[in-house]
Amino acid sequence: MPTANETIERLTSQDYKYGFVTEIEEDSVAPGLNEDIIRLISHKKGEPEWLLDWRLKAYRNWQTMEEPKWSNVTYPPIDYDAVVYYSAPKQIAKRPGSLEEVDPKLLETYERLGIPLRERGALAGVAVDAVFDSVSVATTFKAQLAKLGVIFCSFSEAVRDHPDLVRKYLGSVVPYADNYFAGLNSAVFSDGSFCYVPKGVRCPMELSTYFRINAAQTGQFERTLIIADEGAYVSYLEGCTAPMRDRNQLHAAVVELIALDNAQIKYSTVQNWYPGDKEGRGGIYNFVTKRGKCAGVNSKISWTQVETGSAITWKYPSCILLGDNSIGEFYSVALTNNYQQADTGTKMIHIGRNTRSTIVSKGISAGHGQNTYRGLVQVAKKAEGARNYSQCDSMLIGDQCGAHTFPYIDVRNPSGQVEHEACTSKIGEDQIFYCNQRGISTEDAVSMIVNGFCKQVFRELPMEFAVEAQKLLTVSLEGSVG
Amino acid sequence: MPLLEVKNLHVNVGGTEILKGVDLAVNEGEIHAIMGPNGSGKSTLAQTISGHPAFEVTDGDIVYGGESLLGKKPEERACAGIFLAFQYPVEIPGISNSLFMKSALNAIRRSRGLQELDAFEFLELIKEKANTVEMDEALLSRSVNSGFSGGEKKRNEILQMAVLEPRLGILDETDSGLDIDALRIVADGVNSLRAPHRAMIIVTHYQRLLNYIVPDFVHVLNGGRIVRSGGKELALELEEKGYSWLEEEALARS
Numbered sequence: 001m002p003t004a005n006e007t008i009e010r011l012t013s014q015d016y017k018y019g020f021v022t023e024i025e026e027d028s029v030a031p032g033l034n035e036d037i038i039r040l041i042s043h044k045k046g047e048p049e050w051l052l053d054w055r056l057k058a059y060r061n062w063q064t065m066e067e068p069k070w071s072n073v074t075y076p077p078i079d080y081d082a083v084v085y086y087s088a089p090k091q092i093a094k095r096p097g098s099l100e101e102v103d104p105k106l107l108e109t110y111e112r113l114g115i116p117l118r119e120r121g122a123l124a125g126v127a128v129d130a131v132f133d134s135v136s137v138a139t140t141f142k143a144q145l146a147k148l149g150v151i152f153c154s155f156s157e158a159v160r161d162h163p164d165l166v167r168k169y170l171g172s173v174v175p176y177a178d179n180y181f182a183g184l185n186s187a188v189f190s191d192g193s194f195c196y197v198p199k200g201v202r203c204p205m206e207l208s209t210y211f212r213i214n215a216a217q218t219g220q221f222e223r224t225l226i227i228a229d230e231g232a233y234v235s236y237l238e239g240c241t242a243p244m245r246d247r248n249q250l251h252a253a254v255v256e257l258i259a260l261d262n263a264q265i266k267y268s269t270v271q272n273w274y275p276g277d278k279e280g281r282g283g284i285y286n287f288v289t290k291r292g293k294c295a296g297v298n299s300k301i302s303w304t305q306v307e308t309g310s311a312i313t314w315k316y317p318s319c320i321l322l323g324d325n326s327i328g329e330f331y332s333v334a335l336t337n338n339y340q341q342a343d344t345g346t347k348m349i350h351i352g353r354n355t356r357s358t359i360v361s362k363g364i365s366a367g368h369g370q371n372t373y374r375g376l377v378q379v380a381k382k383a384e385g386a387r388n389y390s391q392c393d394s395m396l397i398g399d400q401c402g403a404h405t406f407p408y409i410d411v412r413n414p415s416g417q418v419e420h421e422a423c424t425s426k427i428g429e430d431q432i433f434y435c436n437q438r439g440i441s442t443e444d445a446v447s448m449i450v451n452g453f454c455k456q457v458f459r460e461l462p463m464e465f466a467v468e469a470q471k472l473l474t475v476s477l478e479g480s481v482g
Numbered sequence: 483m484p485l486l487e488v489k490n491l492h493v494n495v496g497g498t499e500i501l502k503g504v505d506l507a508v509n510e511g512e513i514h515a516i517m518g519p520n521g522s523g524k525s526t527l528a529q530t531i532s533g534h535p536a537f538e539v540t541d542g543d544i545v546y547g548g549e550s551l552l553g554k555k556p557e558e559r560a561c562a563g564i565f566l567a568f569q570y571p572v573e574i575p576g577i578s579n580s581l582f583m584k585s586a587l588n589a590i591r592r593s594r595g596l597q598e599l600d601a602f603e604f605l606e607l608i609k610e611k612a613n614t615v616e617m618d619e620a621l622l623s624r625s626v627n628s629g630f631s632g633g634e635k636k637r638n639e640i641l642q643m644a645v646l647e648p649r650l651g652i653l654d655e656t657d658s659g660l661d662i663d664a665l666r667i668v669a670d671g672v673n674s675l676r677a678p679h680r681a682m683i684i685v686t687h688y689q690r691l692l693n694y695i696v697p698d699f700v701h702v703l704n705g706g707r708i709v710r711s712g713g714k715e716l717a718l719e720l721e722e723k724g725y726s727w728l729e730e731e732a733l734a735r736s
């Protein structure tokens with residue numbers, strides 16, 4: 001009979017069910033990175049001069065930067081000249097006018113991923129922008145949202161139709177010189193989502209972007225820019241998957257959020273990029289910069305993430321709490337299985353008075369997975385009355401994985417209050433046998449324990465997503481058992 | 483036919499033979515006490531009957547309700563009515579004690595084709611049972627055994643047994659670490675579960691418990707074998723003379 005450890009191993013070595021490839025003709029540029037490629041991308045997208053200039057500045061600055069080495073992940077050097085920086089389905093490159101003109105193969109791809117793009121079959125109450133490799137395929141419910149003045153479209157369309165908004169806010173939270181991967185993204189970003197919610201409007205449906213990397217050797221570099229004007233509210237969801245490939249693929253995204261006075265943005269991610277196989281071959285390198293600025297008084301930005309995919313995750317959704325009384329939140333579940341590595345966490349930068357932040361991080365490691373929480377809580381000199389509460393818990397499943405916690409705290413105002421709690425729990429043969437002895441199967445035991453551990457975070461997700469996330473986590477740990 | 487029949491059981495752990503031919507028959511309605519020095523294999527026997535994967539049966543058989551247990555998963559054995567109160571109850575973080583018991587009870591009910599209890603029905607049941615073992619209700623909403631005191635953990639085991647109502651209850655040193663009051667509460671809990679269709683195996687070091695729970699049989703396990711069986715008086719004799727007396731006797735015989 002297998003031991004519980006073997007059972008845990010079997011359970012945790014699942015198959016990735018989004019790993020299929022869509023056979024579609026793509027228009028790709030040659031691999032490699034130089035100014036000509038950047039000009040070509042900009043030209044293909046028919047961009048204005050100012051944006052090309054911005055890209056080139058970003059590129060020149062990037063060349064002077066070095067890839068960061070401080071994170072707790074290891075990977076062979078990335079050859080940035082072997083990456084294809086632009087790849088789009090041929091037919092999309094010609095810009096179809098309506099969904100009816102979109103290649104059925106693409107629609108079918110999203111159907112298979114559970115993201116129907118035909119509005120009739122779509123998830124009720126969720127508008128979707130579907131990004132396939134370097135371009136946005138379709139955005140649903142656009143017309144309905146437009147009636148309220150909500151702009152929700154692909155980044156490229158925003159550049160074309162709302163250049164002033166884009167120009168005003170692009171790079172205002174994450175400047176191109178911010179870090180290596182954000183710099184790279186600024187130079188070569190191809191598409192992404194844009195959202196603007198006007199003053200006093202509560203966006204009536206969840207907005208969502210679904211990212212799919214399809215083409216081989218291609219990197220995905222999308223940008224998302226969300227602006228909630230005074231008193232506005234928006235809840236935004238992001239999902240992602242990629243085919244199974246032996247070679248690693250690069251994903252370096254940038255997300256910028258801006259909340260003005262009394263505005264609220266809720267940003268949720270269920271990240272399920274291909275994690276690589278059981279031996280650690282292939283998988284997505286996910287180097288993402290996500291940052292929100294609570295620019296106005298009483299504004300609130302909350303990040304919720306469930307990170308189950310990617311070979312490497314390097315990601316710190318952060319909040320700059322500029323406005324007085326503004327609130328930042330970060331709720332995270334990061335799961336690493338097999339040979340996955342995650343170095344993730346957040347930064348809460350308290351600048352305004354009476355700003356508050358909450359951090360709840362749950363790291364789960366199984367197999368040979370390595371999970372690192374890295375977080376910074378900074379209270380600036382003028383941030384009178386700032387408060388932070390952080391809770392960073394780790395769960396180890398089996399005995400070959402690791403969990404690491406690096407909390408950095410920097411308080412420069414004596415009235416600041418920073419609380420940090422952490423605990424590590426182990427799920428091993430003994431816990432599983434105890435459950436088994438009470439009649440609970442190993443699969444149910446693992447899923448019950450893991451879901452219990454993550455409850456605090458799941459509670460923050462929009463309903464449909466919470467169910468999805470729970471399932472995903474169970475599948476990531478259980479495989480096709482049963 | 484006995485409810486449980488252990489026949490010439492040989493068990494290896496980590497390559498060492500711990501049980502070297504154990505024979506034991508337990509009928510419905512009976513209470514058997516197993517005593518024996520530290521390291522003699524009492525917990526090994528209990529865990530092997532429950533199906534712990536670390537214990538490898540190299541020879542012999544365990545027959546329960548007429549069927550061999552070998553090759554059955556621990557959860558299958560549990561669903562068939564075998565319950566082990568652990569010598570060292572395990573802490574499970576992040577899952578509440580009452581949800582845990584509800585999942586266990588419903589898993590067992592499911593396996594028997596019975597309707598699962600809903601949250602309200604279960605709440606009623608658990609409150610009543612917690613009352614019988616005088617368990618503070620606050621412990622129901624805490625994570626399973628996490629941060630429980632030694633005595634609370636033991637009491638929690640008896641609570642689970644009361645909820646799951648097994649056919650065969652195996653109590654591995656449930657009396658160790660209990661204060662006098664708790665000892666009586668636990669013993670009352672066990673006695674209230676005494677029934678004609680239910681059997682118990684009670685592993686203990688102390689005759690004291692057997693004053694409360696009066697066994698039908700007492701067995702002494704030593705060096706991986708049952709070296710002596712008798713009635714409840716055997717426990718008193720052991721208390722008086724210790725185990726060396728049995729060893730000397732065994733030597734004299736050989």
Ligand SMILES: Nc1ncnc2c1ncn2[C@@H]1O[C@H](COP(=O)(O)OP(=O)(O)OP(=O)(O)O)[C@@H](O)[C@H]1O
Nearest residue numbers: 495496500518519520521522523524525526527536
């Ligand atoms: N997992 C294991 N690996 C190696 N040896 C083990 C393991 N479990 C038990 N043993 C050994 O088996 C022998 C019997 O242990 P067991 O726990 O069954 O004794 P016990 O009779 O219950 O003792 P106690 O009265 O101290 O509880 C001991 O020598 C013990 O060290």
Ligand SMILES: [Mg+2]
Nearest residue numbers: 524525526569
């Ligand atoms: Mg023992």
